[in-house]
Amino acid sequence: MGILYVMWLRQLKRYWRSKPRMVGMLGLPLLFLVALGFGFGPIYQKAGGGDYIQFLAPGVTAMTILFAAMFSGIEVIWDRQFGFLKETLVAPVSRLQIMLGRTLGGATVAVIQGIIVLAISMLVGFRISDLILLPLALFFMFLIALLFTALGTAIASMLEDMQAFPLIMNFIIMPLFFLSGALFPLVGLPDAIMVIALFNPLSYGVDALHAMLGGISTFGIWIDFIVLGALTLAVFAAGSYLFEKIEI
Amino acid sequence: MKRAGQKAAISVESLFRKFGNFTAVDGISFEVSSGEIFAFLGPNGAGKTTTIKMLTTLLHPTRGKMMVNGFDPVHEKDAARHSFGIVFQDPSLDDELTAQENMEFHGVLYGIPNVLRRERISYLLDLVELSERKNSLVRTFSGGMKRRLEIARGLLHHPKILFLDEPTLGLDPQTRNKIWEYVKSLNKKEGMTIFFTTHYMDEAEKVADRIAIIDNGKIVAQGTAGELKKTTKSKSLEESFLKLTGHHIREENSSPKDRMRLDRRLWRR
Numbered sequence: 001m002g003i004l005y006v007m008w009l010r011q012l013k014r015y016w017r018s019k020p021r022m023v024g025m026l027g028l029p030l031l032f033l034v035a036l037g038f039g040f041g042p043i044y045q046k047a048g049g050g051d052y053i054q055f056l057a058p059g060v061t062a063m064t065i066l067f068a069a070m071f072s073g074i075e076v077i078w079d080r081q082f083g084f085l086k087e088t089l090v091a092p093v094s095r096l097q098i099m100l101g102r103t104l105g106g107a108t109v110a111v112i113q114g115i116i117v118l119a120i121s122m123l124v125g126f127r128i129s130d131l132i133l134l135p136l137a138l139f140f141m142f143l144i145a146l147l148f149t150a151l152g153t154a155i156a157s158m159l160e161d162m163q164a165f166p167l168i169m170n171f172i173i174m175p176l177f178f179l180s181g182a183l184f185p186l187v188g189l190p191d192a193i194m195v196i197a198l199f200n201p202l203s204y205g206v207d208a209l210h211a212m213l214g215g216i217s218t219f220g221i222w223i224d225f226i227v228l229g230a231l232t233l234a235v236f237a238a239g240s241y242l243f244e245k246i247e248i
Numbered sequence: 249m250k251r252a253g254q255k256a257a258i259s260v261e262s263l264f265r266k267f268g269n270f271t272a273v274d275g276i277s278f279e280v281s282s283g284e285i286f287a288f289l290g291p292n293g294a295g296k297t298t299t300i301k302m303l304t305t306l307l308h309p310t311r312g313k314m315m316v317n318g319f320d321p322v323h324e325k326d327a328a329r330h331s332f333g334i335v336f337q338d339p340s341l342d343d344e345l346t347a348q349e350n351m352e353f354h355g356v357l358y359g360i361p362n363v364l365r366r367e368r369i370s371y372l373l374d375l376v377e378l379s380e381r382k383n384s385l386v387r388t389f390s391g392g393m394k395r396r397l398e399i400a401r402g403l404l405h406h407p408k409i410l411f412l413d414e415p416t417l418g419l420d421p422q423t424r425n426k427i428w429e430y431v432k433s434l435n436k437k438e439g440m441t442i443f444f445t446t447h448y449m450d451e452a453e454k455v456a457d458r459i460a461i462i463d464n465g466k467i468v469a470q471g472t473a474g475e476l477k478k479t480t481k482s483k484s485l486e487e488s489f490l491k492l493t494g495h496h497i498r499e500e501n502s503s504p505k506d507r508m509r510l511d512r513r514l515w516r517r
Contacts, residue, residue, distance in 0.1 A: 092357075
């Protein structure tokens with residue numbers, strides 16, 4: 001058994017054993033899917049946008065992954081408070097491996113949550129445009145999950161306790177979601193909003209999922225792939241530097 | 249008191265650690281020979297845990313030199329980490345995993361081969377009498393049970409140096425005796441160097457080859473229990489400890505880290 005594997009397995013076991021957390025994390029995406037999907041559906045259709053659920057489902061899937069991934073990353077703070085972090089930090093294992101294992105585990109959990117939401121959105125009427133692209137959609141889901149788990153870990157490495165959590169929620173997670181093109185198409189927007197959306201990494205994740213699941217893309221999937229891939233590497237490098245510097 | 253022909257397992261030279269304006273460790277120097285059982289005693293807040301954290305790579309010293317098993321914990325972290333095991337003062341178990349899983353996890357991190365790992369885990373869980381609960385989540389354990397599990401875990405990889413930070417705190421005499429017996433046998437059989445802190449003076453007197461007493465971040469005395477008693481003209485180690493460190497009770501309302509937290513509420517850097 002390798003180190004990456006046990007770190008990964010630990011994240012999955014914790015996920016599997018905390019059913020309330022698992023279900024709780026699905027609440028918000030489903031609320032968005034149902035309330036916005038059905039609430040704005042008629043207006044969206046009248047405006048000529050077509051079926052809103054068809055547009056919304058990939059975005060809400062990306063949102064689910066964003067939330068689950070960031071929370072997995074931020075779990076480092078819990079580990080610090082409950083002491084388990086020390087156990088991993090004094091082990092004769094490079095911190096890079098620890099961070100990599102954690103991130104892979106957290107990302108896997110986030111992708112599972114994303115798949116659950118995607119499946120539920122199909123129950124309420126979403127249709128995947130081309131099933132052949134599904135493996136690629138899963139690949140992009142995993143890439144989004146990796147990026148934001150690493151980001152969560154990087155942020156958590158700089159924090160001592162959960163006090164900053166509302167800050168992260170309101171100033172990082174929520175803006176990333178709302179300004180990503182998950183809820184509205186990134187066309188014909190005021191310049192300011194468009195610029196923010198272009199600097200938002202999640203925009204490229206949402207766009208990739210739109211491309212893979214709904215067959216429409218604003219940026220093109222190569223751009224999506226390059227931006228997400230490069231950012232994941234950069235954030236992971238920054239995260240492992242910060243994780244390396246943790247002192248207890 | 250270095251034994252002839254034996255190299256130092258731990259050597260510390262004018263080690264300092266400051267937290268803001270507070271000096272937790274104030275220029276201490278000492279040496280622990282390989283194969284020795286060394287007790288590090290001191291009142292609350294004296295700097296024991298801070299010293300252990302620096303020796304075990306968890307904290308950077310402000311300045312000073314350290315060697316652990318021939319490695320520098322600051323610049324050769326991984327090599328140093330390979331060579332020691334530690335039982336922390338405060339909990340470091342994963343509550344959401346079972347006792348067995350916590351042990352397995354540790355075993356894998358320390359690269360213990362499968363067969364040996366399983367053997368040792370079942371032996372150690374037996375030793376601390378947790379075999380029957382090995383598949384229960386640690387969350388459901390009492391404080392004493394968690395402590396026993398942590399000790400079993402710290403012993404799992406038979407390190408060259410074992411750091412024990414108040415290992416027997418809150419344990420009943422039965423368990424304490426059993427744990428010290430096992431630690432002593434590891435020391436004898438495998439030549440494991442033991443570095444421990446405790447507030448039980450009888451424990452230190454019984455177990456330790458040599459003792460250092462630290463107070464306010466400075467080492468105020470070191471030697472064998474006999475030597476300490478002789479120089480302070482005391483009948484027991486407890487008496488000499490009190491003579492050396494005074495009778496007043498230490499205020500430890502916040503750890504150095506908490507004090508720092510007040511300064512920098514959210515961000516570490």
